[in-house]
Amino acid sequence: MDLISPEDYSSLPIDLTERFVAFEEICRRNLNRLITRETPEHFDQMIRLEYMTLVAAAAEECGVEGFRSPWQMDRPYDAFDNFLLQATGVSTRFRLRSVSGRDGYSVRLANKTRGRIEQQIAKLRDIIVNSELPERQRKGLLDKLNDLSVELSQPRVQYAKVMAVLAVVCATLGGTTSFLAEAPSAVATITSLLGADKIAEDAETERLGPPPTPKALPPKPRALPAPDFGLPPQQKGRRELDDEIPF
Numbered sequence: 001m002d003l004i005s006p007e008d009y010s011s012l013p014i015d016l017t018e019r020f021v022a023f024e025e026i027c028r029r030n031l032n033r034l035i036t037r038e039t040p041e042h043f044d045q046m047i048r049l050e051y052m053t054l055v056a057a058a059a060e061e062c063g064v065e066g067f068r069s070p071w072q073m074d075r076p077y078d079a080f081d082n083f084l085l086q087a088t089g090v091s092t093r094f095r096l097r098s099v100s101g102r103d104g105y106s107v108r109l110a111n112k113t114r115g116r117i118e119q120q121i122a123k124l125r126d127i128i129v130n131s132e133l134p135e136r137q138r139k140g141l142l143d144k145l146n147d148l149s150v151e152l153s154q155p156r157v158q159y160a161k162v163m164a165v166l167a168v169v170c171a172t173l174g175g176t177t178s179f180l181a182e183a184p185s186a187v188a189t190i191t192s193l194l195g196a197d198k199i200a201e202d203a204e205t206e207r208l209g210p211p212p213t214p215k216a217l218p219p220k221p222r223a224l225p226a227p228d229f230g231l232p233p234q235q236k237g238r239r240e241l242d243d244e245i246p247f
Contacts, residue, residue, distance in 0.1 A: 003027040003034075003050055013154075014147045014161050017094045020062040024087050027051050048080045055087055064090060106156040107198040114152050117193055120186040121145055124169060127183050137172060144168050162194065 008026050012019045031051045035044045052070045059067040066086065070079070109117070128141045148165040151157055166187050173183055 003030045003047070003054055010146055011150060013150060014164075016062040017064070017097070020058055020064050021091045021094045023058045023062075024055050024091055027054050028084075028087070045077055048077070052080065052083050055083075059090075066090070105159050107159070107194060107201055108156050109152065109194075109197050113193050113197050117152060117190050118149065120189050121148060123186045124183060127173065127186075128169075131173065133172070141169055141172055157194070159194065162190070166190065
């Protein structure tokens with residue numbers, strides 16, 4: 001069984017570093033699932049070699065340096081542990097870099113907005129399928145729209161990624177009869193929906209204001225003296241002496 005399926009390939013992010021992280025995660029997850037206590041050693045070794053080969057190839061394609069193919073190693077079976085640790089370290093660095101939180105170039109879309117944008121993407125797909133473009137160009141544009149759908153599924157949608165896909169679609173379809181008829185409306189609707197949600201998000205952020213500053217805890221109250229229960233002074237001294245007797 002392969003460590004990554006064609007469906008997994010089509011779901012990878014657009015950004016190259018994010019694509020490598022997702023690719024490695026899928027391969028590692030399937031690696032751990034396939035290797036069990038019951039599987040023979042030669043099977044485990046082949047799966048590990050496949051993992052190393054795939055991840056090294058993905059690293060080269062995505063511009064991630066430092067990974068060697070197992071065929072470039074003297075003893076690839078013995079190098080698996082170090083290879084796995086290296087992949088873990090690289091993925092961790094990329095994940096930390098991508099944790100940017102909310103920024104001015106992304107927006108969290110409402111579910112209703114996502115659905116309306118998907119409707120416009122479906123229109124663009126129909127335009128591409130029915131266009132007079134060569135098959136290779138049609139396939140390339142449909143792949144771009146698939147990337148756009150993947151981006152819409154993210155918690156925050158990046159403007160740059162959406163606009164890059166729309167720019168490619170417009171540039172490739174520009175001048176065709178189908179593009180002039182319907183595509184500009186679909187593209188304009190997508191950008192308008194993104195802008196409307198961004199305006200609403202910024203307005204809500206401004207309304208809520210910054211989070212409150214945590215206040216310091218109040219000091220602990222001073223311990224109160226033990227009650228004397230109204231004892232006269234001579235009995236107080238007697239009680240203190242009794243408290244000192246260990247039996």
